Amino acid sequence: MKTFREELWFNTKARQAFLNITPQVEQALKKSGIREGLVLVNAMHITASVFVNDDEGGLHQDFADFLERVIPTDPKRYRHNLTGEDNGDSHLKRQLFGREVVVAVTQGKLDFGPWEQIFYGEFDGRRRKRVLVKVVGE
Numbered sequence: 578m579k580t581f582r583e584e585l586w587f588n589t590k591a592r593q594a595f596l597n598i599t600p601q602v603e604q605a606l607k608k609s610g611i612r613e614g615l616v617l618v619n620a621m622h623i624t625a626s627v628f629v630n631d632d633e634g635g636l637h638q639d640f641a642d643f644l645e646r647v648i649p650t651d652p653k654r655y656r657h658n659l660t661g662e663d664n665g666d667s668h669l670k671r672q673l674f675g676r677e678v679v680v681a682v683t684q685g686k687l688d689f690g691p692w693e694q695i696f697y698g699e700f701d702g703r704r705r706k707r708v709l710v711k712v713v714g715e
Contacts (some may be wrong), residue, residue: 581609581712584621590655590701591672593644596697598627598708602680603687605710608617612685614714621709624667624701626674640698644670667701674698681700682714 583605585598602618620627630636648669652658655665678695681688686694697708 578614578713578715579609579611581710583592583608583710584606585697585708585710586705587697587699587708588705589699592650592700593641594641594699594702595640596699597632597694598697599687599694602695604689604714606682606685608680609712611682611712611714614682614712616680616687617677617709617711617713618680618695619700619709620671620697620706622625622706624664624671624699625706625708626671626698626700627677627708628674628696628698629678629680629689630696632696643702644673645648650672664701670698670700674700682712689712 585601587596602616606616618627648666650666652663652665657665657668680695699706
């Protein structure tokens with residue numbers, strides 16, 4: 578069995594963003610040389626997420642609208658912000674969208690269902706953050 582590790586770095590201009598990182602994950606998979614196995618992709622920051630969904634702009638706006646209804650950005654609402662932070666909502670959004678995804682690798686390709694893509698969800702942006710790509714297999 579072989580393993581391969583790569584870090585992807587992002588610095589979004591907006592506080593919240595959804596980035597399709599499928600091409601970067603596919604490139605890491607190609608570099609790994611692994612043809613059968615699994616790829617783990619996870620956000621290495623507690624205010625960011627990695628998830629699988631459709632790459633459709635209306636859906637991404639629906640995500641943003643949903644998050645604002647359920648977890649408003651208002652910094653006065655969160656006890657976490659009493660520590661001097663202003664990102665209590667970002668921690669909760671990360672919990673909702675999740676830390677990581679695992680995707681099967683078959684014949685050297687990500688084995689997705691229809692329309693599936695890998696996304697980086699940023700909830701407290703405007704600074705550098707990383708995503709780990711770990712490929713395991715043969």
